[in-house]
Amino acid sequence: MTATSIQLSIITNTWQRPKHLAGLFQQLSQQSLGGLSIEHLVISDGPDPIAAALVKNSTSRYFELEAHQGCYGVAAKDLGISRAQGEYVCFWDDDNLYEPHALAALYCSASGHDIGIVQAEHWSVTNRRYVQIPRNWTGKVQPGDIDTMCLCVRAEVAKSIPWNLPPHKRGMDHRWLNRLLAEPRDVNEVKIVIGKHLTF
Template sequence: MNNPFFSIILPTHNRQTRLKNAINSVLGQTFMNWELIIVNDASSDGTYEYLNSIENEKIQTVHNKKNLYKGGARNAGIAKAKGQYICFLDDDDFYLEHHLDAYYEAIESAGFPEAAWYSMPISYYSDTDTFQKRYLRKPLEDEDMVAYLFHHKNGVPTPRICTHSNIAKKQLFNPSIKIGQDTEMLLRIASKHRVFPIYEHTVVQVRHNDNSGALKHNTGKQRLQGYKYIFNNPMVAKHIPRKLKRYMVSYCYLRSADHFDYINEQNKTFIAAAKSLYYSPFDKNFKIKIVYIVYNVPFFGMLIRKLIGSLKQY
């Protein structure tokens, strides 16, 4: 096929059932000038055979012999991309049918520049069968886009990002980062190029127990490891105020406290919450931190829990 306008990079690992839904959402796009590059990241659940059975000239597959994780897998797809602009999709998420149309219109209205775009978040919670839409506030006219984008605690996930091919092929994902590789890449892009918001909901992020961000995983620790790359990059770090850095570090420790509370590790919950309070004492999460600390303080935490539990009976 001739070079498409969009290349869509879709990494997958052992999610054959969810992957089919993601692929179908691309096939159902109203904008048709695209290619889909599926990177099978060393799956062992039949994904290899399933992908090889697909007969569609607009879909190509890359089979990794070893697991490169999300960043490395996306880089493998970027290397194969022929499109003028590159979009991304995760194997457990899906596009709404107007996703590519919305991005094309935004790119066209900006004059087809070498830049990046991101859309608004919409989540589907599989356990309750509900959707939740959110709108990110508009950046101020003179606001630093690096600081603005970093302030969104969960970043801008890659399915909501589209960037010019020349940018993507230079600003690759950092394969060493397990959580937040999308944020780190987008901040590097924002430090050198324009980044535009699209105030539409075009891609659905599915929340389920197997998400990399689920409470059973210590995402706070993993995200903090990714932040170290951000803070150690002078071209990016110079845009981020010290107060914002401390707030984001505090958020990472709070997420760790959530994880340790979920797996009933009281001492670790106490330590993580105390660190979160130290880095950002009086933010909007102050009460949550205090509750974690009081309920999990060594020796006395259990007594406090029992006391409160007994009081609730009356």
């Protein structure tokens, strides 16, 4: 598959979580792509021989940082974006649950736009239940109202804005999206739930 034929690059940052990564591979195999051309990049946030071995049994591409960086995997996300060959990029954390339509929905939300935004179920500590985010998209990013799994971004836009931007090394999703939206962008929101954020 040539670089120009890849429509969507899926970036998964991980580190020493083999059960989560194996589960993600299973979810990826169950996606209804409908002809969508994809590539999957697994980026380890530090040396991880078990992750490397798991990837060998898949069609995914594997990269790893020389040392563990932490900070919600911002350096791993940046490495993944830099190696992506698709027209668009999305982020699949290894600890989430995805519906079979997730990849197709992400790509369709962004196709022809700079950024696509879909919805996910996210645990609300305040309400003690799952809620759909973003709740009411207004064009402004609110902390706790966006998750990486909700985003699909044109690769050239994603490559222009780093996740790992000092002094804010914590890779909060809303901070990165705020930086993306600091310049005028064509954003398209589609109210479809693609999965559930499992960690809280």
